[in-house]
Amino acid sequence: MKADGAPATKTFSTLRAGTVVIGSSLAVAAFLWAFITADSTIAVVALLVLLAAFFFGLERYPQAEAVVVRSFAEARVTAAIVWLVIVLGFPFLFGQNTYFLHLLVMCLIYSVLAIALNFQLGSANIPNFATGATYGIGAYCSALLALEFGWSFWATLPFAALAATLFGFIIGLPSMRTRDAYLALVTIACGVIIHQLLNNFEWTGGPQGLIGIPAPTLFGYSFASPLPVFGYTLPFQANFYYLALALLALSIVVANRLHQSRIGLAWNALRADEIAARAVGINVVWYKVLAFAVDAFLAAFAGVVYAFYISYIAPDNFTFLVSVTLMTMVIVGGMDNVIGVILGAFLLTLLPEKLRAFSDYRLLFYGLVVIAFLMIRPQGLLPQRLRSYGA
């Protein structure tokens, strides 16, 4: 009897983990669907209250969070399958509603941007207010290559990323001599300079920006055409949903690999104590500049997808305010926690859209919701966790 006990307990534990994974994943998906489709102010406020109550509960009962985290670690395959089904099938829930799909695409693009900034702000505690600018450099670079030289979306991607990375290196250089608030000021200045240049150069289209960026094509299939799937036709935004989803998946993989590598550990070390980091042999300047470059590289990818999706870009899409919003996403979501950062990006991308009913008071309510969530979860919705491997 005793010999049979252990496998039975293990089976039960696996079953329980699987149930927790499926239940919590479906709950997240259902909440997101309800939040995106909520059309009345009462429904939006009710959902926000529900979300706040959920996180208040997590703050009070951290063991509940531990159960979910453990379950996901135990039932990895189940989690992967469930989430694959959810993310691939999600556009089908919105029928022909292009606005809802557009919101989802924007959530995904902002998630990539927030992950990009998280390498600096979350991992290494470098306040970078120029992510909006690197996002813009990516977008403008790809749009110009497409419009002026007829390059395809795929060909512009690496060049735009390289141009932004170079810019990342350049704005990273002052981090050799400045830090904290002073470095933040340098990045703000760089962001403003880029915005002004985009606004004033003739070849960037000035304040009118660039129009008519052609939609990407893949093996002759245009991303501007509706997407047929098993006899069902999704609006063209679904193409960009899957494109942005692929980019986000890539970003998550890169973020996790970097987090677990020596680079991630070095970033975490210099975040905690720069002098101690130097004393253990970490080349602080190199790792800071590297954080700027990685941020710029990924932000540029997001910029390219945005430019080819919207087909029209202007300097005002890449202002200082975009950088501040990204910073808020990382802080509210949870610094150095990729899932938290994505959650923050989704919440803060959808929030202004859902608060449209408040018209003139929209930004006021947006601010109040951000403050409320920071009060409920001061470390972010999903705070950073102790690195999960040891020596």
Next chain:
Amino acid sequence: MSVELCGVSTAYGGVPMLREIDLTVADGEIVCVLGPNGAGKSTLFKTVAGLITPVAGTVTIMDTDVATTGTERIARLGVGFVPEGRRLFPGLTVADNIRLGHEAVRPDGADLPARLTAIGQLFPRVIERLGQAAGTLSGGEQAMVALARALIGEPKFVVMDEPSLGLSPKLIREYFDILRAIHREGRTILLIEQNAEMALSVASRGYVLARGRIVAADHAEALRASSVVRSLYFS
């Protein structure tokens, strides 16, 4: 020679801190630098570590000029630093704190398990807490982790700034026993310390720092009997 300071003067914003310091530590020695609060001990540590560039004079560690090399490269040459206040990475596990010390000299991490076992002999309590966040340890345990982090890469030379600060008398004795043990392994130690009694009990030679100047330099026994040390510490 492990470390050599020749005519080193430092200043913070024009205010002189250290004045014309001459100091040497030969390979295999334990040398202590004593001094009361405000004598310039931490400035001396920062100068030796390359965190402050002297306004005059040179600092050489293992035949390398510190000013042109930088702290991180000095650490990678095989110098273990134990800064004042431990300066652990509080949000990282004890294992990661120690691992960072190892990666400075062995980026591939090849012999880390073997080194951890060796370190475990000196610090059994540290090994018990590898998975815990360093910030949640007691002051004494943090002091041990800071030393373990400095020693994991098998440094030839260890520089310490006030390691006994905030430790109970029992822990201080334990700590200094460990210093004797690592010295027996052949490591050179520069111990910057306020606790004269304990420092002189392990060191072979010592310097006394007061108001940024070296006011006495001698063998440990001689310093213990010296009127300068007595007037600074025991009067």
